[in-house]
Amino acid sequence: MNRRILTLLAALLPVVAFGVLLTAVTVPFVSLGPGPTFDTLGMIEGKQVVDIEGTSTHPTTGHLNMTTVAQRDGLTLGEALALWLSGREQLMPRDLVYPPGKSRQEVDDNNDAEFRASERSAEYAALGYLRYPSAVTLADVQDPGPSAGALQRGDAVDAVNGEPVYTVQQFTARLADTKPGQTVVLDYRRKNAAPGTARITLGENKDRPNGFLGVSVLDAPWAPFTVDFNLANIGGPSAGLMFSLAVVDKLTTGTLAGQNFVAGTGVIKANGEVDSIGGITHKMVAAREAGATVFLVPADNCYEARSDDKGLQLVKVDSLAQAVGALRTIADGGQPPSC
Numbered sequence: 403m404n405r406r407i408l409t410l411l412a413a414l415l416p417v418v419a420f421g422v423l424l425t426a427v428t429v430p431f432v433s434l435g436p437g438p439t440f441d442t443l444g445m446i447e448g449k450q451v452v453d454i455e456g457t458s459t460h461p462t463t464g465h466l467n468m469t470t471v472a473q474r475d476g477l478t479l480g481e482a483l484a485l486w487l488s489g490r491e492q493l494m495p496r497d498l499v500y501p502p503g504k505s506r507q508e509v510d511d512n513n514d515a516e517f518r519a520s521e522r523s524a525e526y527a528a529l530g531y532l533r534y535p536s537a538v539t540l541a542d543v544q545d546p547g548p549s550a551g552a553l554q555r556g557d558a559v560d561a562v563n564g565e566p567v568y569t570v571q572q573f574t575a576r577l578a579d580t581k582p583g584q585t586v587v588l589d590y591r592r593k594n595a596a597p598g599t600a601r602i603t604l605g606e607n608k609d610r611p612n613g614f615l616g617v618s619v620l621d622a623p624w625a626p627f628t629v630d631f632n633l634a635n636i637g638g639p640s641a642g643l644m645f646s647l648a649v650v651d652k653l654t655t656g657t658l659a660g661q662n663f664v665a666g667t668g669v670i671k672a673n674g675e676v677d678s679i680g681g682i683t684h685k686m687v688a689a690r691e692a693g694a695t696v697f698l699v700p701a702d703n704c705y706e707a708r709s710d711d712k713g714l715q716l717v718k719v720d721s722l723a724q725a726v727g728a729l730r731t732i733a734d735g736g737q738p739p740s741c
Contacts, residue, residue, distance in 0.1 A: 432499045434681055435491040436688035437470030439665060440633060442641075442648035449632040452648040456594040456627030459652040464659025466651065467692060468644035469667050469685035470636060473499070475506070492684070513637030520638075521631045524645035526672040527722050529623035531646070532653060537591070537624035538573045540617050547616025552600040554592065558624045561589040570621050580613035582606035593628045622672060640679040642670030643698065646722050647729070658726060660733035665689035666698025666717075666725075674722040678702035683710045690714060696732060698725055704741035716741040 442451050443462045475496070500509050522541070537558035543549050559567060562576035563586055580586060581604070588600045604613025629649055633641070644666055651658045658664075667685050669677040679685075682703045689697050690713050699707045701720040708716065717732070718739045719725040728738035 430496045431493045432496050433474040433491040433493055434684060435472050435474075436684045436691065437472035439467040439469045439688050439692045439694075440636075442466045442468055442644045443651065443659070446632060451632055452645060452652065453630045453632055454627060454649070454652055455630070457625070457653070460655055461657070462648075462651050462659070463657045464661050465663040465665070465694070466644055466647050466659055467663070467665040467689065467694060468641040469665055469688050470641075471681035471684045475500075490687075510637065516639040517637055517641070520640070520642040520669065521645060523639075523670050523672045524631070524642045525629045525649065526622045527642070527670050527674040528629075528646040528649035528653070529625050530672070531650060531674055531722050531726070532623075534623040534625045536569075536621050538567050538570055538619050539622040539624055541620050541622075542618045544616040548602050548605040548614060549600070549616045552602055553588070553590065553617060556593055556628070558591040559588050559619070560591060560597075563587050564589075570619050573619055577615060578612055580604055581611075582613050584613050586613070586615070591624070591626065593626055620672075638679075639669045640667045643668035643676055643700075643719070643722065643725060646670050646674075647725060650722070650726055656730075657733070658729040660729075662696050662732060663692075663694045664696045664698065664729065665692065665694035666696075666719075668698065668700040668719065668725075670722060676700050676719050676721055676725070682707050686710055686714060698728070699741050707741050711741070 440446065440451060443464070443466050444451055500506055537560070540553055540555050540557045540559065543553050543555055559573060561567060562573065565576055567573040567576060577586070583603065585601055585603050588602065589597065590600060591597045602615065604615060607614035631645055647658060665685075666689075667679050667682065669679055671677065678700045682699065683706065686697055686707065687710070695713070695715060696717060697707075697714040698717050698719050701718050704716070704718050715732075717725075717728045718741045719728060724739070731738045
């Protein structure tokens with residue numbers, strides 16, 4: 403082999419080695435960027451994103467889009483460099499997204515649980531805003547458990563052994579002196595169904611001496627119809643505000659969005675308060691690209707949102723009531739609170 407070929411091979415070797423590093427070596431980073439948006443007033447896979455059954459609903463117009471952050475894991479060095487150079491994606495140390503000691507599945511399961519909890523909070527916040535009365539509401543029914551098959555999540559309990567209960571405190575007091583094996587009679591209301599009575603033989607729980615019903619309850623606004631949210635594979639709690647707005651829009655006359663394309667984000671509490679979220683600038687990019695002109699921003703995210711407000715009217719919200727009022731102000735041509 404002559405010297406020229408050896409020189410060429412020697413020059414190519416670092417290039418080949420670097421190419422292998424780019425394609426074969428993974429890096430401990432996760433990329434975050436704009437994700438898909440979903441119109442909470444629209445349809446997905448033949449179903450309404452926010453589906454209300456058992457009562458009349460009103461026509462809606464415009465868009466109320468929830469926004470998401472796309473996440474990519476298992477990046478090669480080459481992919482990470484390309485995403486970083488694009489300026490569109492943010493690279494974060496993987497340990498901040500997937501903490502040591504937790505598997506990816508555990509983190510994903512937790513994100514899914516937060517999303518499901520946000521759906522319930524969105525329903526309660528909307529019903530509270532619409533002034534539906536509070537009831538002792540079943541948040542969960544353990545299966546297997548003493549109440550499985552007799553009670554369902556979402557039932558409202560009105561009486562225990564013929565004694566009315568209006569709050570969780572009263573409900574708990576009625577069961578305080580019961581014993582395992584004892585039968586209790588619960589009067590309940592069920593959504594889209596006639597009221598009923600359940601006779602339940604209490605079980606045993608090693609953490610308490612009294613009888614075990616196998617339910618979790620909360621004081622929450624209750625309505626006789628169902629509200630279902632038909633989005634899957636969306637993690638985290640930040641869709642809550644837009645879900646609540648869709649429920650309010652469908653259950654009230656007039657339209658919240660008018661002819662506007664509104665997008666937004668925000669964690670919502672059952673009492674209607676709106677909390678801050680992560681990835682606000684990525685969500686704003688996603689909103690702009692989807693066609694939004696108005697973006698609802700949790701008040702605590704306003705400072706960050708102002709750093710990238712091109713093409714969007716940023717509306718500051720700290721509660722569901724304020725968000726509803728702001729949208730009605732915009733529809734009437736007024737000026738809402740802004741970041």
